[in-house]
Amino acid sequence: NSTEVAAQEDLEFTLLAHSSAIAFWRPVQQGMEDAAEQLGVSVNFTGPAQMDHGQQVAMIENQISAGVDGIGTTITDPSAYNNIVQEALDEGIPVVAFNADAEGNPRMAYIGQAPDTAGAAMGERIAELVGEGGSIVFLNEDPGHTDLEARTRGAQEVLDEYNISYESIDTTTDLSTAVSTIMDYYSGNPDIDGWFGVSATATEAAGLAVEQLDLAGEVYAGGFDLTPTTLEAIQDGYAQFTMDQHPYLQGYYTVHALYLYHKYAIDPVDIDTGGGIVDQSNVNDVIDLSADGYR
Amino acid sequence: MPENIIEFKNITKRFGGTTALDQVSFTAKKGEVTGLIGENGAGKSTLIKICGGVIEPNEGQVFYEGEEIKIESPRMAEKLGISIVHQELPICENMTVAQNIFLGPDIPGGKIFPDKKFMHKRTKELFSRLNIEIPVNKLVSKCSLGQKQMIIIAKSLARDANFVLMDEPTTALSPDEIDVLYDVLQRLTEEGISVLFVSHRLNEVIKVSDRICALKDGKYVGDISKDEATEDKLASMMVGRDVETISKKASVAKEDKILEVKNLNQEKIGLKDISFNLKKGEVLGFAGLQGAGRSELARTLIGNFKLDSGEIYLKGEKVDINSPKKAIEYGIGYLPEDRGNLGLFKKLDVKTNLCIANIDNLSNYYMVNNKKIRETTNKFKDQLDIKLRSISQNIDSLSGGNQQKVLLARWLSLQPEILILDEPTRGIDVGTKNEIRKLIIDLVEKGYSIIMISSEMTELLSIADRILVMSRGHITGEFTREEATEEKIMKAAVQETLL
Amino acid sequence: MSDVQSKNNLLKDKSLQIVKRREFGVFLALVLISAFFSFMSGSFLTYRNFINILRQTAELGIMTVGMTMLITSQEFDLSVGSMYALGPVVAGTMVLELGLNIWIAAFLTILIGAVLGMLNGTITLKFGIPSFITTLGTMMLFRGTILMISDGWPVSGLPDSNFYGIFGGRFSFEIFEGRFINIPMQAVWFIIVVILGYIILQKSKFGYKIYATGGNREAAELSGINTVKVKMICFIMTSVTAVFAGFTSLSYLGSVSPTQGQGMELQVIAASVIGGTALFGGSGSIVGAFLGAAIMGVVRNGLSLMGTGAYVQQALIGLIIVSAVIVNVQYSKNE
Amino acid sequence: MSDVQSKNNLLKDKSLQIVKRREFGVFLALVLISAFFSFMSGSFLTYRNFINILRQTAELGIMTVGMTMLITSQEFDLSVGSMYALGPVVAGTMVLELGLNIWIAAFLTILIGAVLGMLNGTITLKFGIPSFITTLGTMMLFRGTILMISDGWPVSGLPDSNFYGIFGGRFSFEIFEGRFINIPMQAVWFIIVVILGYIILQKSKFGYKIYATGGNREAAELSGINTVKVKMICFIMTSVTAVFAGFTSLSYLGSVSPTQGQGMELQVIAASVIGGTALFGGSGSIVGAFLGAAIMGVVRNGLSLMGTGAYVQQALIGLIIVSAVIVNVQYSKNE
Ligand SMILES: Nc1ncnc2c1ncn2[C@@H]1O[C@H](COP(=O)(O)OP(=O)(O)OP(=O)(O)O)[C@@H](O)[C@H]1O
């Protein structure tokens, strides 16, 4: 591998995220920008506004022809990104996956959380809350989104062990519709023990629905990702927990990995950023940091 | 061989509450021209549509060439050799003239591709036979109404039909074109082709038909042979009583010029150096062949088309009329000739169609006053004898002539000081034509001034105080009523530009 | 006889008239769908759920009123989903960043909404480009702009104000001693907007001009109607209703995300068309729009009550919408 | 003189004709946009990027061809985005679950696509409901169905077959010794579909009937054209092109997700309208559709080459699309 040590100042990386127009990516971008500033490289953040593999692959293709020095991308499909990543590598452009990964993809490393383990962790937490034999519903804002499906499946496996019954409903990505959907579901299923989002908007809606229905303490809510609405809900006791995957690190380490590859020919290595849970006990520590875009 | 090309036996057709045809038994003979007359709404178009497979009768039998048959679709009619000129002139404006001529289930050419050369050649042949000068490549949306009518007539002749039905084919044609049509009909009958001909111009009907049948209120009245027919007889057959014709009226025009147009030019549509004036209380007629530019002149006057140069004075004051809205504010109203495209709101009911231009006056502040709307509508319904079931009926379900009356009423209700009427009696029956003439006389007596564009020479001669003749965008003649004759007008109308 | 009889006849006539109204087909479809859901879920036919549906339909419904007028004038607006997010994001940002009072911020934002509606109208009418494209463009432009303004982050944590109560709270009144009725303000505003829309489109002279413009633009011009002005006002009304719908959502949820309302444009147009508005202009009714929005709301509500799984839900919504329109059209045909 | 001169004149005439074609305005817009991007990014004006754009536009472009014919016949299809996912999901599932050969599976799926297009057509034409609603409904119905079929999971890991090479691979040929040219098959199929579409719509008898049906349905019907059949075939062609576009995507990516193509319907319609198709039927051109799709593709490609952030990108896409259409319309007006 004959990477030159020189001219790091000119290094330019691009990070691509699926459905890039949502709030989730703000800490990722923050971490990415902080790293870029520290290292003196330039980075772009882009991606299709809504998940679309064809379009994201095309964007990677364009980055290759634009000749960037490194690519970070989310990989949200088992095989759609295999060829294009290989193409980049063949051109000598390092590729690191962040946030979402697929087995068998030739990318050099994955920096992020494993969705099924994160799902399993959430399952454990749910089981703790509702206890053996309860019934809950998963809130999926984007049915067919691999990561969300994987989280759901991870959690379901755990719930099966505890004999907790579950269903999964479509809340849509619209917050207001999502809240209404949950409220309606509750009207039809008043015996439910809790509802849990598998991504940001659905989780926000979970807390808001508890608030609107005035069910704090009767029905549990929780889910994924740190957004102000969710954190406030945890603070106020409408929601119990949210799974943290440290998105800041996903941006930060990805830039570092690409940089170190160029500077010292260090091949990128996998980094697990997952595992954190935010609940009543630590919500006050993170809420301001989240508002500033670090958590 | 059967003697009748088509025979109706006790045909009844109802539309909701309206009985359009009531136990009609009717025949058209082979190789003859059968004339069909009747008041507006009598059921003529309905009868034709049944022959064309557009609508199916509720009761009764149809025999075609002696055999009982149900004509289920226009496709089937086409296969049977029936070819129709519909009253509403259905045409694809987005396509060229030649494409429209050959529009149908079987476009000439191979299995996949059309034969454009053949189509152009045939169209040119047809046009020269009909004396039409329209480029075959022209988009129909750029053609004038008269041209559209000629195209549709040409289209009906383009296929080898046994039976040609024409529903008011002459309403937008000028005398010389009608003469050509006479010749064509003559030739068709010589070739053994049968023709059904509908018109409200009774002299025309007598001239072309071998036999004339009449409908009244959906019932068959009877028939009369060419030799027996006179205009009066026909009129009383269809109206059920004698019809008086309004003779010439005395001029009430004053000397003050209410409208004066100086050196008006409009390059794009070819109006050149037009100057004329209109006096208060005058009926000013405009004659000319189709495509002479009369409609375009009218639409330029009311600001619908922008003029390139020239001045317009109203009561001596120079005005800048840049939109029809402005024209209405200045007291100028325009009844367009193209009913379907420029007049009707086909999704709206009769009363809204009638009152829309006058809606500001029929409202209290911002709210529409339904009572006033109903009163106005009912007033004109009686005055113009508009045949309808309810004033809330959709305008689309009225017969063509009755639609025209509603549009006319739209402008009469507004009472503009200057009223421009473009072919106002298009498709209107004899009885009502007289009513309209009376109305016009009434209006000018009250001091209104009227510009009347008409292709019906007799109408102009009987009612206009002064007649201007246009040819190719120029004014080529001016006659007072006393001087005017058909010959003089025709001569000016075909005159090539002087300069 | 006669006095009673004629009164009876009159009554008969009146009720017959209602059955003959063109909105009756939509109403019938709504009744059939509701019957289906009452049968499937015991909680459907309750007062509480009825109020829920009204509230949940409010945002879509308010936007449908504006859109119905616009479509009737023969134009489209695909940017309503973005406007629906833009309103509260801009107003919220004004409050948080500039320290404005929410009432003032909301007022200014309504003005901005009107100006953006005018922008849609001006591009469409001045340059003569199809409004489908204009508003597809501004849909993306507005969405990108609010993402930039908000940095992709939800706007929340606004200081308290009676504003939120008035547009998103509940309106309580006592019917008996101690017994209160709670009506969500969103539902109240929905009804108010529907009534206003009804008056404008179906009773005012401006409404007549909308129908004429959409039915046959050239004939309308020749009848002295300034069709550019009519369409422009319809564009503005559509934008303003979308911004207003956004305010009720902000008031109810206390938060607004910049991605809110994506894909809503199709639902709004659908509600309008289900309610009998002709996609190509010239005919539309606000009562129909109301019923169309209600159908959309009832379907979602009913399926959620039944706890339909995520995958099946989409399929069923599609199926039911098509069936509703078939019922409507078949009914109207038989008339 | 004369022979040379007349030839010159002929040439002049020919080139004038091209400038006067109505598609020239769209072409001009495309050129302006491309000039802008060449200026902004050095990598834009390269052979490699040109090929990339063709490939990246292929799926949208193929669907635009079908849609253009359908819109010209005065109908819409909002279900194309779902059909685009349905094709490969169904074919892939047949391969994985039933062990069918991909060629057979693809053939069967094309048939299914045709049947579903016929379903869209039948509901629309038989019941007389607006195709906007029919296909909004089937859009959701189809999407829900594929989610059920695939259980929300992407379909991938299909056994090797030459199928994927033919529809999504690269076509290489030697121009000099040792120098190869690689053309992505998606681009090749795109061109083939455009040519076929051009022949059907603008050269064939059937094309005449499409224009007539969309221009004035009543007139077409009275002329003896079976407008129901014409529209039905257009519905089928639209569905089939969508399924086919899905196959090229599957072949290129080796995988298909059941959410693929959401929101694509608006883009497809937009490409068609940018290319000059009248939204209300009766006028449309395949060359225009090709250029319209190319504009959409170039804008996306150029912005992504420039590394524009996600938020700004949306806003700019909107802005550029509107500008493109303004250029086109202004140019046509001056003609
Ligand atoms: N689609 C329809 N729905 C309801 N009524 C209709 C419809 N078509 C025609 N009618 C009614 O049937 C009657 C006969 O109409 P028709 O068009 O045949 O008259 P016509 O003799 O051709 O009159 P005109 O001379 O005015 O053209 C009229 O009263 C008309 O209102």
Ligand SMILES: Nc1ncnc2c1ncn2[C@@H]1O[C@H](COP(=O)(O)OP(=O)(O)OP(=O)(O)O)[C@@H](O)[C@H]1O
């Ligand atoms: N929109 C248009 N664009 C270009 N040319 C047009 C347009 N409309 C009409 N013309 C042309 O203008 C000429 C004048 O037509 P106009 O309708 O004024 O004639 P007219 O004297 O009223 O005769 P008639 O109405 O009986 O055909 C015609 O040759 C017509 O082809």
Ligand SMILES: [Mg+2]
């Ligand atoms: Mg008639």
Ligand SMILES: [Mg+2]
């Ligand atoms: Mg004329």
